[in-house]
Amino acid sequence: MMNQVAILDILPDHVDGVRDFMIFGHFLEHFHRQVYGGVYDPGSRLSDENGFRRDVIEALRKIKTPVIRWPGGCFVSAYPWKKGVGNRLPYYDKAWRVEEPNTFGTDEFVGFCREVGAEPFICTNAGTGSPEDMSDWVEYCNLEIGEWAARRSANGHDKPFGVRYWSIGNENYGGWEMGAKTADEWARLVLESAKMMKRVDHTIELAIASIPDLDWNAKALREAGDLLDWISIHGYWSRASNEGVFEKGYDNLIARAFEPEKRIVTVKHILGSLGYLDKLRIAFDEWNLRGWCHPNFMSFGAADHALMDANDINSNYNMADAVFTACFLNSCLRHCDVVGMANFSPVVNTVGAIFTHAEGIVLRPAYHVFDLFANHTYEEILHSALASPSFEVESDDGTSTSVRHLDAIATRDSATGRVGITLVNLHGADAIACRIRGLDASKFIQATMRTVNGAAVDAYNDVDQPDAVSISERRLTVDDPGDFTIKCPAHSVTVLNLNAG
Ligand code: AHR
Numbered sequence: 001m002m003n004q005v006a007i008l009d010i011l012p013d014h015v016d017g018v019r020d021f022m023i024f025g026h027f028l029e030h031f032h033r034q035v036y037g038g039v040y041d042p043g044s045r046l047s048d049e050n051g052f053r054r055d056v057i058e059a060l061r062k063i064k065t066p067v068i069r070w071p072g073g074c075f076v077s078a079y080p081w082k083k084g085v086g087n088r089l090p091y092y093d094k095a096w097r098v099e100e101p102n103t104f105g106t107d108e109f110v111g112f113c114r115e116v117g118a119e120p121f122i123c124t125n126a127g128t129g130s131p132e133d134m135s136d137w138v139e140y141c142n143l144e145i146g147e148w149a150a151r152r153s154a155n156g157h158d159k160p161f162g163v164r165y166w167s168i169g170n171e172n173y174g175g176w177e178m179g180a181k182t183a184d185e186w187a188r189l190v191l192e193s194a195k196m197m198k199r200v201d202h203t204i205e206l207a208i209a210s211i212p213d214l215d216w217n218a219k220a221l222r223e224a225g226d227l228l229d230w231i232s233i234h235g236y237w238s239r240a241s242n243e244g245v246f247e248k249g250y251d252n253l254i255a256r257a258f259e260p261e262k263r264i265v266t267v268k269h270i271l272g273s274l275g276y277l278d279k280l281r282i283a284f285d286e287w288n289l290r291g292w293c294h295p296n297f298m299s300f301g302a303a304d305h306a307l308m309d310a311n312d313i314n315s316n317y318n319m320a321d322a323v324f325t326a327c328f329l330n331s332c333l334r335h336c337d338v339v340g341m342a343n344f345s346p347v348v349n350t351v352g353a354i355f356t357h358a359e360g361i362v363l364r365p366a367y368h369v370f371d372l373f374a375n376h377t378y379e380e381i382l383h384s385a386l387a388s389p390s391f392e393v394e395s396d397d398g399t400s401t402s403v404r405h406l407d408a409i410a411t412r413d414s415a416t417g418r419v420g421i422t423l424v425n426l427h428g429a430d431a432i433a434c435r436i437r438g439l440d441a442s443k444f445i446q447a448t449m450r451t452v453n454g455a456a457v458d459a460y461n462d463v464d465q466p467d468a469v470s471i472s473e474r475r476l477t478v479d480d481p482g483d484f485t486i487k488c489p490a491h492s493v494t495v496l497n498l499n500a501g
Contacts, residue, residue: 127179
């Protein structure tokens with residue numbers, strides 16, 4: 001059905017802001033098959049001499065992965081990083097209650113990032129760890145002198161790693177986290193840790209674990225705000241059941257597509273109210289439509305571990321994931337003044353965009369959205385006004401949510417004048433036409449439309465059907481670039497490029 005029309009008015013002389021490419025980042029945790037059997041698999045014929053999966057590296061290079069956050073997540077809140085360099089022994093991981101092989105540590109993580117071409121972003125242990133542990137980690141990575149630099153050198157890395165991005169803690173506000181803190185304890189720890197880390201290397205950029213909550217942030221920012229650069233928030237908007245069943249129902253999932261934006265706006269207001277709006281930026285450093293499947297988190301046993309395998313069932317990830325991912329990235333672009341980094345969680349396996357198996361990888365629907373956005377949108381965010389019809393989604397509890405049928409952002413490459421317009425059709429059944437007005441009609445000679453889609457809302461990729469959801473590409477003739485109409489199929493993500501002549 002095609003009777004819906006949206007209008008996108010672009011004001012090309014007004015640039016709302018410049019996006020930071022770091023919003024296309026990813027996250028890697030020692031959980032289930034993310035590290036071992038995921039990015040790191042020394043026994044595999046698909047791995048390089050360092051044990052890194054070559055096919056994963058190639059896929060991450062293709063989407064220009066700018067930054068990877070590691071090692072957790074909940075895992076980091078008891079991670080003894082010093083035992084993960086030099087001589088290694090396996091140890092018991094208290095977060096996920098498994099034996100940690102401990103063969104992938106700081107050296108391996110930085111090496112993996114270098115292969116991908118991504119910046120390493122190290123999240124420190126603010127659960128059981130101390131400010132001294134955190135600052136020793138900075139010494140190990142970034143200094144030329146002192147005991148920890150000497151140890152790095154002895155481990156075969158003479159030159160400092162130069163890790164620029166660091167975070168104090170992971171979700172330390174939450175009772176589930178080992179070494180959780182009160183707001184007062186947190187403020188004190190942040191101040192002392194930031195002080196010591198920046199004394200070791202004042203050029204690092206520092207984030208702190210946060211939530212969109214004024215009370216949690218007020219104390220920490222008033223104590224230590226001047227030493228910080230980022231405020232880190234997380235979000236997952238769908239949970240697997242305790243039986244390991246992932247939520248289905250496209251409409252209900254998609255009704256949450258703009259929930260992340262509400263979090264961004266709340267944090268922006270908090271930063272404003274505390275006087276840090278132009279100083280700190282948001283690192284949305286764990287996000288995904290789907291929460292990871294780890295039922296009974298506080299008490300899980302062997303049966304619950306087995307349920308974690310549900311994360312790796314590829315049919316769980318479909319067009320809802322692609323559309324949600326595109327809306328999330330559009331929200332980051334819309335708020336590029338305050339969102340400077342985001343990390344899709346996680347980078348491989350679990351609910352990530354890439355699935356690894358013994359013979360290769362599967363690119364899940366969200367991967368193709370990263371491909372479109374990273375390769376075909378540009379850094380300038382042009383001012384635009386979108387008029388879109390909306391549709392109602394009824395929830396099981398009887399409430400109703402009004403959902404925008406189309407979401408769109410116009411971007412431009414300042415060097416070439418090329419334009420990239422993202423067009424996300426959230427509707428599960430109806431196509432929509434988008435009338436685009438305002439571009440300089442004399443400038444553009446060629447248009448290309450690239451669309452991520454599958455045959456139905458529940459289309460997914462798997463080993464035996466790797467391209468059920470893929471990118472199709474079409475050249476268009478646009479007679480009047482100042483006023484033209486594009487058709488967006490149901491449940492699709494498009495980037496329309498217009499090349500300047
Ligand atoms: O479900 C994954 C966990 O979610 C991560 O370890 C943690 O950071 C978040 O709560």
